[in-house]
Amino acid sequence: MVFLLPILVFGGLLVGLTIALTVAERVLINYGVCKLDINAGDREFEVDGGQTLLSALNEVKVFIPSACGGRGSCGHCKVTVLAGGGPVLPTETPFLTRVQVRQGVRLACQVKIREDIRIKVPEEILNVKMFSANVSRTQALTHDIVEVNFRLNEPAEIEQRPGQYVQLQAPSPEGPVYRAYSISSPSYEMNDVELIVRLVPGGIGSTYCHNLSVDDPVIFTGPYGEFRLNEDPEVEIICVGGGCGMAPMKNIIYTVYDRWPDRKLWLFFGARTTQDVFYLDEFKELAGKHPNFKVIYALSDPLGEDEEWDGETGFIHLSVDKHIDKNGENRQAFLCGPPPMIEAVMKVLDDKGLKGKDIFYDEF
């Protein structure tokens, strides 16, 4: 106990000093009002200096994606700072390539506004909105995957493309945090947003989603994401998902068959066991109506003694290899799953002649 005392005193002093410095900076150093210029005068705002660029942007309703609540641990909130951002911090470098650093790309949560600042963001970011909604339905798809539907309140409509995502606000002990989820409802359903969420033990966002009940209010921002479905109906679509990587695929499938009933589309989905399989019957039924929709599910674990399975076995990249021929032309692929799965599928698609520009992915 005697030995602990000096450590505790020293630790306490350090914490106290840190708090005092933070408070002193906020109270004593007044950066005044600074000009925030977005996309060369496209939008101009006056914001209080001393805050981070991310919170200033939130204040003026420009919603940059960020999953960690501004702690600098997700690396999502990238913007290009053209002037007034100060030097790149070591907390940013792990998330930036050398080319990005040269181009002025920064993490908005790490840039402090101390003077007038000029930034560049993708045009689409300026269209991102904050939505309030209520849970209209929840449905368990497997033992740890839930489908959650939100009915929009304000704004009452969302314009989204397949492959885009929203950032759902979830409460945490340190204040609200945002977690990204792909939109699984088709783009023609403008009054609703549906998400598919796997429970990650200890995960703030997934625990929140799994505990939602009908009528609960929710807040999210969106839509985000640059994927654009090729509008040429002659272009074949290849969707590959693994684990719970199904949400963007479901959106793509229903959006495609709403517009082009005869379009060729492959859905490959990999899971470990029959207990992890979902939507198979629904997609088989849809395939009955659209003969060019091919549905292939594969299980990677050996089957149990009493289990029945008429799908494929092995990892999903092997199924892709088996079914897709070596004609890379006129194809677009969308992948969603854990990074090693994405890598394995990319290699197969590369062998099949698909070009990098035609392959999009959503890594967990």
Next chain:
Amino acid sequence: MSVTTVACVLRRASDFECLLMDYYLSLAEQTHREGVRLLTDYMARHRRRLQQALSRFPGDTYKRISVLPIRYEPVSSECDRFAGRTLDPDATAEDVLDIAIELDECLISIYKQVAQQDIDPDVKDLFDSLVRMEERDEIQLKKIKALDYF
């Protein structure tokens, strides 16, 4: 706590990274589980964090900081135990991910030990950046584990 140079600590971390890569590659060769092979093959190819962090430093800056003295207590029993770890070809993806997370924590503790000292700003930048990279890797490994695909 002994005094050594930045280069010495980085060499130790680099040796540890090489050991890790060898470990993953050997597992990828020996396992009879396709999921473990995919996973370890991926992890071996994404293990060059030190090289990545150092590549951001101009050569002359690295030369300058590499000889600077820092205090360093060789860590830790878990890291040392790893060197003697035997390969288990029956290891599941979950086993492998548990080991990988544990080893990431070893590297984080090595880097934190230096980053928390009152040292040259460039050295601090380098080690702070390494801590972030390893912490990010650790989060990704935990996510892959939770997704239960392999």
